[in-house]
Amino acid sequence: MTAVTGPPAKMRANREDLTPMLSQYYDLCAAYDEFLVLFQVGDFYETFCEAAEETARILELTLTQREDSTGTYPMTGIPIDNAASYVDTLLDAGYRVAIADQVEDASEASGLVDRAVTQIVTPGTVVDDELLSPGSTNYVACVASADSTDSDESDDSAHHAVAAVDVSTGECLVTSAADPERALEELQRVAPAEIVVGPNARVDPAALDGDAMRTEFDPDVFASSAARSTLKKYVPRPDAVVGNDAELRAVGALLAYAEYTQGDETLDYVSRIQRYDPRDGLRLDATALRSLELFESQGPSNGPTLFDVLDDTACALGRRRLQQWLRRPLVDRERIDARLDAVDELTSRSLVREDLHDHLRDVYDVERLVARVSRGRANARDLRSLKATLDVVPDVKDALEDADCDRLLSLRDSLDELDDVRDLIGRAIASDPPMEITEGGVIEEGFDAELDDLRATEREGRQWVADLESSERERTGIDSLSVGHNQVHGYYIEVTNANLDSVPDDYTRRQTLKNSERFYTPELKRREDEIFGASERADALEYELFREVRGDVGEESERIQSVADALATIDVLTTLASVAVENDYTRPELGADGIAIDGGRHPVVERQQDSFVPNPTDLTESRLALVTGPNMSGKSTYMRQVALIVVLAQVGSFVPANAARLPVVDRVFTRVGASDDIAGGQSTFMREMSELTTILHHATENSLVLLDEVGRGTSTTDGLAIARATTEFLHDEVGATTLFATHYHELTAVADDLPGVQNLHFTVERGDRSDDESNTPNGDADSDVTFLHRVAEGASSSSYGVEVARMAGVPSSVVARSEELVADSQSGDESGANSATANDSETPPPRPENASLASFSANGHSAERTDETPIAAEQQSADSTDDHLRDVAETLRSVDVATTTPLEALTLLNDLQRTLDE
Structure with a gap:
């Protein structure tokens, strides 16, 4: 938010020397010191001094000057008729705007016209159609926490509340959570344009993704008694729509803030205050919403989203x-x-x-x-x-x-x-009324007898005037005589100077012009008074009738x-x-034990491509799938399409598949893509670990988890360890349905140890061969590679990184050297495998419960003695290894597994590996 701090400095310095109008502007700026005050002067909204300089810069307007007896001030104005677009720009720049209108008729004011702030405009309280996107929600939210002295500490659900209201529609929501993270998640899901923060709130909106304005409001409105009093204006029994003290504070204070921005009036149309439990819906946090591109594309071209497709x-x-x-x-x-x-x-x-x-x-x-x-x-x-x-x-x-x-x-x-409302509007309001409601023409003829009489009198009078010109020409013999009207002098009869001798005695001079004289007659004056009187009374009556009709309709809101x-x-x-x-979507079957999809498709990607390769998914027997294959082969698209099919099904939509048998999941977690938060002190890897921590702490057996390249932001040893430990934890402790895409081919061996894990890979065609089996050889280095985008059982034989580099246009010398290094690495691995009885170097160590710690050396390979190992050296190495293993074993015995968090477990595992490496 851009701060506006008090009245302009030049005015503060010369307060006593200001003209009455600038003094009035000063007082409004002081009263609304957090707002940019737009001050009506005639047909413009003006700002002065430093505010004018800032307004001119933001709105790219010409800075003008105002000069009076006290000096010269900078001034910037915007036309009232086109104010909405300028206000929108100010909101985008982070300002709150207070609009100060003239609240009395300038023609009737004695001295300075009175002005007052009639509307406050903030990003979350916009109500003008010109400032709102059609068909969109625009929430202002409020976060509050319960006062421990007023709430039952044993009731964890009473701690942190989020309320949101769309002032433009009247929709109002309120919920609460047991911890700040859960409340923050709901705040992210609401995606408000503005957040009002309670004085004791322990939910930090600064952690939100996005640019919602943060607002602090009068702390008194957050008190339980004040909040209850506010809420009673909207519902007779506040306890019927809130579940605890935190919710009462949040929704009560929010409605008080909404009233403040709309002129301190009760918003009667806010009648749908709905309390909900976050657990009653499929939980999609901000990370999931972003990763699955439900509303916002993550691609550089700002492509379509799931919402766009639907x-x-x-x-x-x-x-x-x-x-x-x-x-x-x-x-x-x-x-x-x-x-x-x-x-x-x-x-x-x-x-x-x-x-x-x-x-x-x-x-x-x-x-x-x-x-x-x-x-x-x-x-x-x-x-x-x-x-x-x-x-x-x-x-x-x-x-x-x-x-x-x-x-x-x-x-x-x-x-x-x-029928009653339709009939009332149909009888009362003209079929094609004007925009203005104070100048007549809005009430249908026949609705009100008095109004009809007044309009008849006005019409008859105007018709008499229209006929007057011809009758007076005939009576006076003056062919050039004309009858006219203006706002200052009313109706008149105009005669040129050459014909003044023919003017009748009953003509009274009204105005003298250069070449003519204007007159009126007693009858014309009487008719004029009659016409204007009837018109004014009719306009006033129409306005009152319109307000009555509008009020009656409002009562049926x-x-x-x-x-x-x-x-x-x-x-x-x-x-x-x-x-x-x-x-060509199909109806999903719900209630299955695991995900089974035949011919699944990505609903967004298929709309962008001429041909899309459907793929099956079977996560019924094995609930965790390790997905390998090259970059660009379709792993991420495949995982996202499974999640989107689940989301669509639980929305109540048909899904892009030939058939789909699905469970009802409680939450979708995603750890997809690489991003950092340097401003927040998080590297790419740290952010990855933070997202992983959330998943491992909160996923349940009914959740769907998507993991993409966990552990790639650190060393291969650490990364592979984290990836394997995560896989084991999700399999053993959580039981969530999981798709885990990885380039760690060593990780695929975990499927041999864990019964609920399966390997999937994306097939690649090299020359006339296709890598549709996990043991297909890589082929020649110079063969062409085609990604088939088909998923198959088993692990991929290669990541094809060099081939992808070639396709991306990396210089041929770099590609050729890369191929040499890959070939050298592969030959070295084969030589090592032939000269030792150790396991293949790509095979990870078995899980501890499958073999004793003492049977493995520090590098994770089998510790059998070979003939080439000298006995003394072997014994020395064994003694050293035994010491390390005893340290590791002692550390493991001291761990309280029941209270150890997943992230602590990963850190411990990393420390133990380093101990063994030493």
Whole structure:
């Protein structure tokens, strides 16, 4: 956030010398010292002094000067009619904006026009359509922790809460977690534009990925009593929507902040305060959302995402609902099956699907319309848009008349046609009203008898004036006589100087011009007063009638929001069915013991390529698969497609596969890709280990884990040790379904030791041979390599790194030298294998429970004596080795396995290896 600290320094220094207007600006800046104040002067919003200089720089505007009796000040202004785009730029630059409008008519003010801050605009509390993306959510969130003196310390769930509200739609969420990490994860999933931080919050938003603005607000609103008082304005029983003290503080303070930004008014349309348990949804933390590219592409070309593939929604309501479903897939099998039943029915009924889509395209963003209506900011066109949406409801109900599945039937039943609201708007609001609601023309004729009389009087008077010109020409004989009107003098009869002798006696002079005179008659004056009086009274009456109609519609906001909720869900279900048909998706079977996918495809990648190679996945018998193969062969794509198929299934969507039998997973973990956080003091390897720590601590047997190249950021010895220990831990302790891509070919031997581990590899074609078996030879160094992108059982025979380097354009001399070194390494390995009885150098040491520690030497090879080993040297070496082994054994005996964390275990293993190396 960019700080705005108090009034401009020049004004502070010369406070007593300021003009009344600048003094007024100074006072507003002092009252809103964390905001950039936009101060209305006529048709512009102005800033002065240092604020003007900063505004001119950010908005790339010309800095002007204001001169008065006290001196010259820098000044920068933006036109009020086009203020939204400039405010958006200021928000992007990290500013909060306070808009100070003239709150009295300048023509009626005695002296200085009064001004007041009428709106506060921050990234999370934007409500203007011009500043919001259509069909998107825009949350302001709040984090708070329970006061230990007010909460039961034994109730761990009461500690840390996250609340979020979309001020533009009224959606409000609240949840809590037992530790700050879990609460931070929910905050990441909400992805707020702004975060209000409680005074005792132990959730650190600084750890968030992204650029959400951090805001500190009045600490008093976080007190339990104050929060309860605020929440009571929205729900009669606060305890019905919050589960503990932390949640009460978070949601109460958040609503108080939202009210503050909207002019300290209760936001009546915030009626859907929903408490949820994070465990009730498939948990996707920020790392998983980013790695799986659900909403944001990680590629350099900013390519499509999963959301882009699925987003065939017809209206903004559906688009926003689809985002919500993707951020929080289900874990309740009954609810998932209910969605799948609806999608299944809609895929088989193309006419119904197309009919629904056509009707839903006529649906406006009702949630935001209702919010504007409730805040008293909706104009007549907004009400007509609301009616146009409600007019669609009967058609949608008709389209679902023959629905079979329970979900579609329940949605149809929840569609209130709101005949009373539609009728009121239809009778009251003109079919094509103007934007302004104070200048007449917004109320339909026939709605109010008094208004009709006033308008009739106005029309009759104007018609009399229109006929006056011809009648006066005939009466006076002046052919050039004309009748006109202006804002200053009203109606007049104009006669040129040459015809002044023919002016009748009942004409009274009103204005003298260079070549003519303007007159009025008693009857014209009477008609003028009648017209203007009727017009003013009619405009005022229309405005009052409009406000009454808007208020009556606002009282039905909950009913309208319920209809909007149903329409949003119908839109998403229709969209998922359309996408399934267009992309040949199939319905998944849920409840399986392990993942079994036939012909699985990556939903995003297949849309970008002319041909995509489907691949099977069988993680039923062996729940952990080690995936080997060259770079560019498709390992990462394969792992991500499995995760995306699982996510899609639990959203309630069909999946890109020939068939899929899936379990319901509780969480998807990803450790994919290389990145650092230098500012946070984390190298690439440290960040990798931090992500691995999260996985090993929190994964369960019902989780899906994707690991890509764990341990590659350090030495080969350490990295391989970490990779193997991780594999064993996930197999023995966690039991999670895991896909582990690795270039450590030595690691593949673990499949021989662990019954639940299998090897998979991606096939490569070299010349006329294909590496579709794990023992296929590498072939000649100069053979062409083709990646087939097919997965097969067994381990890959090579990583083909030199071939990939050649394909990337590495200089031929470097490639040739690399091939020589590889050949030398391979011949050395073969020689060593023929001259010793040790295991193959690429074979890792067996697990300790499979053999005694004393049977292995420090380098992990068999310690059998060979004939070439001198007896004395052998004995000395054995004594030294025994000493080291005793140290290792003693260290292992002292370890409390039950309390040792995975990261501590990896560190210990590394230390023990170094001890043996010594």
